[in-house]
Each structure stands twice: as structure tokens, then as C-alpha cells.
Amino acid sequence: xxxxxxxxxVFVGAIAGWLSGKIMSGRGFGLIGxxxxxxxxxxxxGTIFPALGFSVGGGVFSSIFFATIGAVILLFLIxxxxxx
Numbered sequence: 570x571x572x573x574x575x576x577x578x579v580f581v582g583a584i585a586g587w588l589s590g591k592i593m594s595g596r597g598f599g600l601i602g603x604x605x606x607x608x609x610x611x612x613x614x615g616t617i618f619p620a621l622g623f624s625v626g627g628g629v630f631s632s633i634f635f636a637t638i639g640a641v642i643l644l645f646l647i648x649x650x651x652x653x
Contacts, residue, residue: 581629582607585636592637593644610640617642 586603589610598606614635618624626635 577629578608578611579604581611581632581636584633585610585640588633588637589640589644592641593648606640606643607636610638610643611636612639613643614639 582604583600584607586598586605586607589606590598590603611632617639618635
């Protein structure tokens with residue numbers, strides 16, 4: 570894995586994690602936590618959406634969009650687990 574791909578993954582994860590924290594009414598986890606949530610959300614979106622028939626596509630903006638949706642789903646699931 571090259572440095573540029575790692576940097577892109579961290580960048581997309583940070584943006585997606587921050588956006589998902591704003592969308593889910595302040596459920597962010599700080600900078601490092603948001604990056605982790607964003608990267609895991611991107612992985613989640615990358616596995617769920619193709620199985621449902623949606624094309625994730627290429628480019629930075631579509632990556633951020635789908636990673637944000639995956640991170641929102643992840644934060645929702647974390648919220649459900651925390652309530653139990």
C-alpha cells in the first residue's frame with residue numbers, strides 16, 4: 570500500500586467520520602475516533618451497497634458520500650448497542 574492511498578483513506582475517513590458525527594447529532598468520537606468510524610463506515614458501505622445492487626463508483630466525492638452513509642449506519646448501530 571502506497572503512502573498516497575493511505576493518506577487518501579485517512580482523509581476520506583476523517584471527512585466521513587466528521588460528517589456522520591454532525592448528521593447523528595454530535596455522536597462524534599474526536600479526530601482519531603472519527604477517522605476510525607469513517608474508515609470502518611467506508612468498509613461497511615463497500616460491502617453493503619454492492620450487495621444491494623448500488624454502484625459505489627469512483628472519485629473522492631462519491632467515496633466520501635458512501636463512507637458517510639456507512640459511518641452513519643455504524644453510529645446508529647453503536648447507539649443501539651449502547652442503549653442495551
